[in-house]
Amino acid sequence: MHQDKKLHVRDIILLALIGIIFGAIFMGTDFIYNALTVVLTPIGLAPMANDLMMGLWIMAGPLAGFMLRLPGTAFLGEFLAAVGEMFFGGQWGAATLISGVVQGVAAELGFTLTGYKYYNWVTLGLSTITSTVLTFAWDMFKNGYSAFHLQLLIILFIARLISIFIFGGVFVKLITNLLNRAHVLVAR
Amino acid sequence: MNPSLKLLTVLLASLEISFTYNTAANLLIVVTASIYLISHRIRWRALMWLLVVPLIPAVGLFTTIYFFGAHQLATAVALFTRMYAYVFAGAAFTLTTSPLVLAHSLEQNCHLPSKFAYGTLAAFNMLPKIKTTILTIKNAAAMRGVTLSWWSPRLYFKAILVAITWSENLAQAMISHGFVEGQPRSTYSVVRVTASDIGWTIGLLVLLQAPIVWAGLH
Structure with missing residues (x-):
């Protein structure tokens, strides 16, 4: 978009x-979340709805990081999405903000690991892994995952990894491919 | 109460109960938040809605832990009530605070750079337009026989193109109204931090420690 490496008010508006x-x-x-929970409850897998939906909830972070290509943009994209959700129709209130910080840091880490130099599948792959691990660690506390059996934890972890890879990885890549073809993404 | 301090109280309380399995502490938050909401004359229907919203996930979590997991009733009940504590604490903040007042407070009391306070505010004020734009994009595609759903990358692509244009227009509009990044600003509505604000924040957080310390002693 523009060349200097600082966030301006225009970038902040765009992120929000x-x-x-x-x-x-x-x-x-x-x-869908509520329906999944209702379907999964009788077989004791209710928390899996959370893991299956996680990919959808974290999409703003990697997309913002990929679009603006500046340190902190993946975090801000995800965090501002959480702020918006808190005010407009989010049911979880302030807990959304805390989750937003965790998810934002998680998405940002994937980009940090590449030194903000590469924007390709490796970056999105790294972001997928950091997002899965960090959000899962947070849910060990927040959603009481630490009270589950190891077997259930492994199933939930894999479900979350797949969900985040499909939405936060493949889906984000498809969107950025379109943006790339429209020449709105300029390499910094 | 000062919006920044209110947010801080809610965040710290939510964070603390995330790391403790304490039903009494969760219920204390639900009751305190309810009293606060009622004192702000929230409608009863809205309060009842807060009871319905977390029901499905809370029951799901409860059954998973009690019937399929560790069979510990105390843990399951603590997690069930915790869901309600999150929702009530969050509502105590969001239903009584407007984004505008929060932005003013964060800028004046917490020294948030003005570009964040006003940039975010500018974007949030576009929410109704964003909703209609997404509908327009969907309808325009439908007229050409293309269905755009939430799993269509093209829907996001088109919406993002609109957002890029809007962000440039909004930033230009702000600059032409005299907004300069990083410059000191005068304020027409001053948000103050009063001694009673600080007192309530500390008082409520200390009160929350009572059931947690009590559980630790027994």
């Missing part, structure tokens, strides 16, 4: 808008 767009599109997907 991206977060709100994702929030607005996902507003209709709450019923």
Whole structure:
């Protein structure tokens, strides 16, 4: 977009808008989460709804990082999405903010590991792994995962990894491919 | 109460109960938040809605832990009530605070750079337009026989293109209204931190420690 390596008010507006767009599109997907929970509860896998949906919830972070290509943008994209969700229709309130910080740091780490130099599949792969590990660690406390059996934990971890890879990896790559073809992503 | 301090109280309380399995502490938050909301004349329907919202995930978590997991009733009940504590604490903040007042407070009381305070605010004020734009994109595609759903990358692509244009227009508009990044600003609505704000923050957080310390002693 522009050349200097500092966030300007335009970038901040764009980051917040991206977060709100994702929030607005996902507003209709709450019923999927609730339906998944209802279906999974009788077989003792209710928390899996959380893991299966995780990919959707973390998409803003990697996309923002990929688009703006500056340190901190993946974090801000995800965090501002959480701020928006907190005010407009998010059911989890302030806990959303804490999750937003965890997810933001997790997404950002993937980009940090590449030194903000590479923007390709490796970056999204790294971001997928850091997001899965960090959000899972947070859910050990927040959603009481530490009270589960190891076998269940492994199933949940794999479900989350797949979900984050599909949405935070493949899906984000598809969107950025389109943006790339429209020449709105300029290498810094 | 000062918005920044209110947010801090809610965040610290939510963070603390995330690391403790304490039903009494969770219920204390639910009750305190309810009293606060009622004192702010929240409608009863909204309060009842807060009871319904976390029901499905809370029951799901409860059954997983009690019937399929460790069979510990105390842990399951603590996690069940914790879901409610999150929702009520969050509502106590969001239902009584507007984004505008929070942005003013964060800028004036917490020294958040003005570009973040006003940039985010500018974006959040576009929310109704974003909703209609997404609908427009979907309808325009439908007229050409293309269905764009939440799993269509093209929907996000088109929405992001609009966002890029808007972010440039909004930033230009702000600059032409005299907004300069990193410059000191005068304020027309001053948000103060009063002694009673600090007192309430400390008081509520100390109160929350009572059931947690009590559980630690027994």
